[in-house]
Amino acid sequence: MSQKPRTSQLVDKFGRTVSYIRLSVTDRCDFRCTYCMAEEMTFLPRQQVLSLEECLRLARVFVDLGVTKIRITGGEPLVRKNVLWLFQQLGRLEGLKELVLTTNGSQLERFARPLVEAGVRRVNVSLDSLDPDKFKRITRVGDLNKVLRGIAAAKEAGFAGIKLNTVMIRGVNDDEFCDLVQFAVDHEIDIAFIEEMPLGDVGHSRLHTYYSSDDALALLESRFELVSSTETTGGPARYWRIPGTRTKVGFISPHSHNFCAACNRVRITCTGELFPCLGQNDSTNLLPLLRAHPDDDQPVRQAIIDAMGIKPRGHDFNLFQAKPKVIRFMSVTGG
Known part of the structure; x- marks a missing residue:
């Protein structure tokens, strides 16, 4: 990948530069995590989903507009047939x-x-529990040992960075936070704790399962020395270092410490919808433009630039709403 500098053309009305896209390549997943999707999901027919070639085309347009970071998400991206070709391109x-x-x-x-x-x-x-039974309850169908083997394979393969993502669910996995950090320390990888986001009607009140980053930090400090760090990976997490280890502990706090003022990212769903904000419903549909103009990127390029105008100041999550404002599941928008 080239380090050639480009001037970003993606600046929203609040002066924030978008340099990072999260591109979903599928709504399908081999897990059914309770905070992400319903137990019985109806997945999209193939013709409504971006082809891998269309994913690549969108990525090229975004990079030409100044995006320097792409995260591939799902659903579970690695269940998409031939997805390795996309990564290679x-x-x-x-x-x-x-x-x-x-x-x-x-x-x-x-x-x-x-x-x-x-x-x-x-x-x-994603790793929300180290207990096989609890892991299966959270994921509904997941095999913890398979994931642990995957983490070991990732370490052996030599990624520059490996990070665990743990969604904090009060009364479900909050008794394991210290053990999860110890697991990260033992394996010399990082971990981030994420406040559950009110996306989709998952059948329980997020207010009752909400666990704040401040409470988690206080809990972890009872067992680990945590030193605040200014390090960033380009996303919303704030990090702490554990002295004498290689591990960073991060917190993604959409409720307790709103990070919208520095937001540098947009999301593209597997159906080609560009969501400037995870927590709002405004979007721009890029798929019809891609298919109507197969040999001309200018229409989709202009639509992307124009979409910066609908990027809101913030997501405005509200745990006290009986029903979530955003009814689409996390798996639909892209993890």
Whole structure:
């Protein structure tokens, strides 16, 4: 990937420069995590989903407009047929500085090394519990041992960075936060704790399961020395270092410490909808433009530039609403 500098053309009305896109390549997943999707999901027919070639075309347009970081998400991106081809093509894009992946880890055992060879620098792996039974309750169908083997394969493959993502769910996994950090320390990887986001009607009140980053930090400080750090990976997490280890502990806090003022990212769903904000419903549909103008990128390019005008000041999540304002599931928007 080239380090060639480009002047970004993606600046919203609040002066924030968009340099980072999260591109979903599928709504399908081999897990059914309780905070992400319903137990019985109806997935999209293939013709409504971006082809891998269309994903690549969109990525090229965004990079040409000044985006330097692309994160591939899902659903579970590694269940998409032939997805390795897309990573290989993205890894060659001139101007792209960072290609990263978010995964549930279920397919990492076989994909880790080819992903590194394709140019993926960092990988985030969802891990909400180290207890096999609890892990299966959270994911409904997931096999913890398969994920742990995937993490081991990722370490062996040589990613520049591996980070665990743990969604904090009060009364479910809050008794494991210290153990999860110890796991990260023992394996010399990073971990980020995420406040549950009110997206989609998942059948429980997020107000009752909400666990704040401040409470989690206080809990972890009872067992670990945590030193505040100014390090960033380009996303919303704030980090603490554990002296004498290689581990960073991050917190993503959409409720307790709103990070919208520095937002540098937009999301593209697997259906080609560009959402300037995860927590709002405004979007721009790029798929019809891609298919109506197969040999001309200018219409989709202009639509992307225009979409910066609908990027809101913030997501305005509200735990006290009986029903979430955003009814689409997290898996629909892209993790």
